[in-house]
Amino acid sequence: MKLPRTHVSLPRALGAAAAVLSLTLLTACGAPGSAGGGGSTDSSTGGADLAACEAVPGDELVVLDDDQQLQTVDNIIPAVNAAAVEGDDTLISLLDTVSAALDTNTLIGLNRSVDVDRRTSQEVAEEFVADAGLDSPEATGSGEIIVGAADFAESATLGTIYATVLNAAGYDAEVTTIGNREAYLPALESGDQVQVIPEYVGTLTEFLNHDVNGADADAVASSDLDATVEALTGLGEEVGLVFGTPSPAQDQNAFAVTQAFADEHGIATLSELAETCGGLVLGGPPECTERPFCQPGLEETYGLQFAEFRSLDAGGPLTKSALQQGEVTLGLVFSSDGSLTPTE
Structure with a gap:
């Protein structure tokens, strides 16, 4: 679930900055800033080590679809x-x-x-x-x-x-x-x-x-x-x-890559990322290495293989900047962040 923002509790209760949406959710293995566990695998990768995919810098960020529903709904x-x-x-x-x-x-x-x-x-x-x-x-x-x-x-x-x-x-x-x-x-x-x-x-x-x-x-x-x-x-x-009735609109934890990276590898979902790339660099808040809906969940649910975790922030400017500059491959963001490219 999400971390806290000022409008949330365990899923949403940390403070939120006025200009930047704060966010949350996090995960496992390895100390923050260290190699993040190398990637436990499942049927999505068949246990095979995949070639590392380098991060691709770019201004536009796009959320990869959580097609195996790792995240809790937050409509x-x-x-x-x-x-x-x-x-x-x-x-x-x-x-x-x-x-x-x-x-x-x-x-x-x-x-x-x-x-x-x-x-x-x-x-x-x-x-x-x-x-x-x-x-x-x-x-x-x-x-x-x-x-x-x-x-x-x-x-x-x-x-x-x-x-x-x-x-x-x-x-x-x-x-x-x-x-x-x-x-x-x-x-x-x-x-x-x-x-x-x-x-x-x-x-x-x-x-x-x-x-x-x-x-x-x-x-x-x-x-x-x-x-x-x-x-x-x-x-x-x-x-x-x-x-009332829940809206289709969600503001939940999500994982983004640059549009340039998605285009280069032809991926739109986390499953497709897991089938295509290994050696990923994950960016997010320090707790990401310990929370089941962040790095551990990505490894266990999708079989994603991480070479490194970089401790940044929860969906804030540090994570988004690191993605845009090609310092991390995959970053934790909020699905409704105004800097994201809308999905089709």
Whole structure:
């Protein structure tokens, strides 16, 4: 699962910088900065050592598809205080129209507009709502709604989209920023300070799981979206939360190469990388060598063969720069990072 950002906990709870999306997830074997275990293998490589593929510098970065579903799902989902929508069938249905209009490529574009082009979340959100045809909803509602947002740009933009759609339907909605999940989730559960927040399915599921069932509770979030949403719904009932429909858009841990590298080797998935290249240099946060969804998972699930691990950051500028400059072959990023090239 993801590391923490300011909007996440175990999967998403480290701090997030304003201009750069922070991220997480990590893995195994070998001390950070040392050779990363040489690559345990599976059927994807047949146990054979592959020729090393040199990193190829390039400005454009592309995420390789996690085709064997190593990562936990982290789709965007509206989280709502249950008491705030008692007798109101409109609010969640309006938020669901936002979910339906978002996919990961769209989310990358929204983040690029804010993080790279330096436009405001308000401007980007209003433009998105208009372009998606969400500014004239048929359903109408009323009442004051406070939409919460974590203190990073993606959350602010999503929260502003929610509020813009609700206002178009007749609600009196405004957005307030309330730090990280540890700060904003109690406010959402009580419903006094905030009634709606854009959330992340897998991260929130595990946060509530540990809150309700204890820090040592077995994980219930997985790569299965339906099963994870079912678990989240049950946990939400315990703390007074209900949820809208998850969006196809995801902000999850992902692994990127340069577009030039992908083109040179004709690869689009992690399985194809494992079948084609050995001697890879992996870049990511120090914990990557110890976490099952980072280096160990890449080795065990895909049979990827690593010659070296370089300790950098969690989806931040160090990792992206190292990829672009050809210092690492594969790097841990966030799937919705605005600097990524959208996938087809």
